[in-house]
Amino acid sequence: MALIVQKYGGTSMGSPERIRNVAQRVARFRDAGHQVVVVVSAMSGETNRLIALAKEIQAHPDPRELDVVISTGEQVTIGLLSMALKEAGVDAKSYTGAQVRILTDDIFNKARILDIESANLRRDLDAGKVIVVAGFQGVDAAGNITTLGRGGSDTTGVALAAALSADECQIYTDVDGVYTTDPRIVPEARKLDTITFEEMLEMASLGSKVLQIRSVEFAGKYKVKLRVLSSFQDEGEGTLITVEESKKMEEPIISGIAFNRDEAKLTMQGVPDRPGIAYQILGPVADANIDVDMIIQNVGHDGTTDFSFTVNRSEFEKAKAVLEGVRQHIGAREIVGDNKVCKVSAVGVGMRSHPGVASKMFRVLAEEGINIRMISTSEIKISVVLDEKYLELAVRVLHRAFDLDQPKA
């Protein structure tokens, strides 16, 4: 008997018919003798509908009240799935984030989980119940309803798995695993049987969109065995996200090509080159709750330097306004930006032991006449910022160049 946490996304909960299918799957795990905790998202489209409703009232909805409104999406699906389970003969009980007591900080719309009370859940599990928990939501210490931000249900699933010391956390989604890249762009993309947490982190943050990045961090930190599976297929082992690197001799150097379409880049030119300047620029950006992705500062000359970073395209104007205030304060020359860029990355733990990956990547792009606008590297990935129009071409040629379309030996 194992304790399994299963997380189902909005597509899996998208209709009464699909909810019944999820109940059937959960019932099979229960019948096989497992204890099951299910974490669900809102029905697909519901969170967006609620946000749109809020914006009809207030262009920038009050953050506390927005969480009150949008947390209802998951509250509906926990009730519906519990009903479907009972209808399938499985004793089930729903829990909102507040009822579990998923304690978070008080940053509305982007809260972080601080603690989870597991005593009630354990008692119900031991009594033979399937537990259905609302993803994406919690409460702060004052009892206010909070939400975890987009994709937060994945984080709820992993955090619950950690709190309950579950044997596995299964993330059911509309893909059957993690691919070498997006099959819509490269039909030859292959499913990976395993991927390391580190690689998955790079893939997720770079836009592979299979899992929310925080959930992967969480899983790595608390050693939660995490598996991505399709909720529309009964067969298949999905992709297991592992702590250890694969030891196979034939391990490919690169595990996948990730990309992000919705990027914007900002450069502050003529920044006085003195200690603490990076903090002076990025501090106000962080204070404005803008997530910064790539950060690049080149060596300066003439006592000044250029400082660049990328943000999500939706935060381009906001970031630009913040930077303008900073520019005047620190006496930099000019802000230039471009919100028509994308990021493409080659990811793989293999590149640690294989030099030459970066130069190969640059050569392949050059051969296609694609101009590289920014470069950033880490231990296990190389990212380039390109004009958005080159995205598909770049992904395809890199996928082929690193032999990702070849079946494994």
Added chain:
Amino acid sequence: MALIVQKYGGTSMGSPERIRNVAQRVARFRDAGHQVVVVVSAMSGETNRLIALAKEIQAHPDPRELDVVISTGEQVTIGLLSMALKEAGVDAKSYTGAQVRILTDDIFNKARILDIESANLRRDLDAGKVIVVAGFQGVDAAGNITTLGRGGSDTTGVALAAALSADECQIYTDVDGVYTTDPRIVPEARKLDTITFEEMLEMASLGSKVLQIRSVEFAGKYKVKLRVLSSFQDEGEGTLITVEESKKMEEPIISGIAFNRDEAKLTMQGVPDRPGIAYQILGPVADANIDVDMIIQNVGHDGTTDFSFTVNRSEFEKAKAVLEGVRQHIGAREIVGDNKVCKVSAVGVGMRSHPGVASKMFRVLAEEGINIRMISTSEIKISVVLDEKYLELAVRVLHRAFDLDQPKA
């Protein structure tokens, strides 16, 4: 400075535009120096939509999980109205039933309020905030979400007014007050300036549908000054529901003609006429959570009697099944029923001091050839059960016969 509780129904919350209108009205009361607590229903149609969704999953939804699902309707509107108030420059804060801690019993779908914690609300009121509370919902002692049944938002409003010792509880609805009868059936129906709690109780329970009956009981018990107003008119004093009878000389004998279309009647024939038999019949009906309305038992003969009662039409089949079990147990002869009946009642505290109201009512109906199927009377009302087809005719002729279409002196 007064403390006012205002309750807005689903029609008043039916669109972003209407929610803004409610915010404007609340803002005017605030600007006039009052403290305001607002209780809201779900957007019109939302509760029915959620129930339909639940029934797609489970024909008879699990009661606990149904409350989890349907309580989201009010959670959405408290958030939206708080946003609208902030947008109108009024500091506001939303509370779910659980956040207030509106403690109820654990009868899901039909819970009763046991206690309300008012300390947090008072602190926020004293800090100058408008409080927006979700109607219709509470929590039981174990922290499960409960709902109060149809119209429960009125009860929430009155219970909050009582707990906070509010100066007035204003129920905003789509009518501008309580009428002598339904103007859709009798165009000459007039609005009443005042009505006593007792009359209102009879009017409400008989189907006038302006206020939920429990809210009126509550208001009477805790001496809450209750007023029914239109949320679509800025003028008008509505109808004040008073503890005392009007002292006016010209007081009419009858205040209004109430009716209920959705009735069903059940008769158990040949019931052994012995002590405790009424309890033996109605105990199981109450245990099945079926609300019984009129109860009639006539004098028996040959050691048996006939026992009749009415229920809401939607509970006819369920009640019949319960009765069949009882019949076999107590050895009664037969169950007969009719679910095509209606109830029409003349209500008025004036009839206490004016004999002959009943005989006048029966005469008027006889003159129209309307057969009376059951009769029941109280201190301040006379109810008759009729074939449903006579409803409109009976209401019209009684309204005229008791001079309700005449302007007051």
